[in-house]
Amino acid sequence: MKVLITGAAGFIGSHAAERLQQEGFDVTGLDNFSDHYDIALKELNAEALEKKGIEVIKMDLRNPAEYSVLSPEFDFIVHFAAQPGISSTSTFDDYFSNNVIATQHLLNFAEANKDLKHFFNISTSSVYGLEATFPETVAPKPASFYGVSKLAAEQLVLAKSRANLLKASSLRLFSVYGPRERPEKLYTKLITCGVKDEVFPIFEGSEKHLRSFTYVGDIVDGIYRAIKVYEDLDGEIINLGAEDEHKTQEGINIVEDILGKRIKLEVQPRRAGDQFRTLANIGKAKKILGYKPKTSLKEGIRLQVDWYMENFL
Incomplete structure (x- = not known):
């Protein structure tokens, strides 16, 4: 095929x-x-x-x-x-x-x-x-x-x-993440800032946004x-998508735990059109496709950190 x-x-x-x-x-x-x-x-x-x-x-x-x-x-x-x-x-x-x-x-x-x-x-x-x-x-x-x-x-x-x-x-x-994620996206940007001791720009209130990462x-x-x-x-x-939802702050905490360091945050004005909450309703995918996401957020972020370290250090 x-x-x-x-x-x-x-x-x-x-x-x-x-x-x-x-x-x-x-x-x-x-x-x-x-x-x-x-x-x-x-x-x-x-x-x-x-x-x-x-x-x-x-x-x-x-x-x-x-x-x-x-x-x-x-x-x-x-x-x-x-x-x-x-x-x-x-x-x-x-x-x-x-x-x-x-x-x-x-x-x-x-x-x-x-x-x-x-x-x-x-x-x-x-x-x-x-x-x-x-x-x-x-x-x-x-x-x-x-x-x-x-x-x-x-x-x-x-x-x-x-x-x-x-x-x-x-x-x-x-809310897809993982190895090869674009450089301006949340986790690649967080990892980069953590590794290089740079300030991470976070939009006002977005640390409380809920996501189906x-x-x-x-x-x-x-x-x-x-x-x-x-x-x-x-x-x-x-x-x-994943049925679990996490606050953006949870993702930040996981990256910090994996890197073993705090990431400096700089609050920027809210971004127009940004979603407050995503929670994948996958009943249809389960029924028709037999779909069931398996990767925990911590496991996935660790894989992304490994990819970053392998390719950019």
Whole structure:
């Protein structure tokens, strides 16, 4: 089985590429190597994939002309590529072009692939809004450009399913962390500040935010399980994440315990659109996929610290 993974040099996409190859898939990766964060990290991820025989093609999904380098013979497409997260340096145009326009062009490519069995859109709990504790049947209320653009992308994909043009579904991920996490994300930033004795910038009140912190390996396991039962998923939306919720302060404490030092914090103004609470409602994933995240927060953070120490010290 051939699978195309977009955003394959990124955090979750690179882990998914490795897992699917281990499960016997013929994996091709795509990434535009955006400078949204340090390209060196993406290059490190791509190098790890290429050492395992996984090709990572540099291309921009927003440019229709670049699709000519791809063979239209994939069994599955797993679409991670996006302008990620909530960032003051990302404009509405960044989110719109990378998350909406790029998805539409990829769908055009997918629709022309007559052998395609299923298109998996990777979405986010941010589509739910400031509080994400709901089942998939609840109407989304995104509160950020990121959430709005990811919801729009999701609906583009599901519209193809409703029109019987593609078999497709959308997987909404909750607060993913682990090795290869982006440098501006919570745990990589915390670990960096702790190791280098730098000040960690924390948004006012965010230490009390509740999160379904989910280890990347558990997310990838959910994606693999979805692929195995793809025939049952056309038109479906499924939440993937841990059922346990933790305050951000708990995560800070765990990093400090592992590093054996206190991390200096600097409070910054609240960030617009930031979620107050996420708690993955995974009843549907349990029923359809047999999904059950297994990695504790402390165990996952320790694995992330080990990765950081191995690659950046």
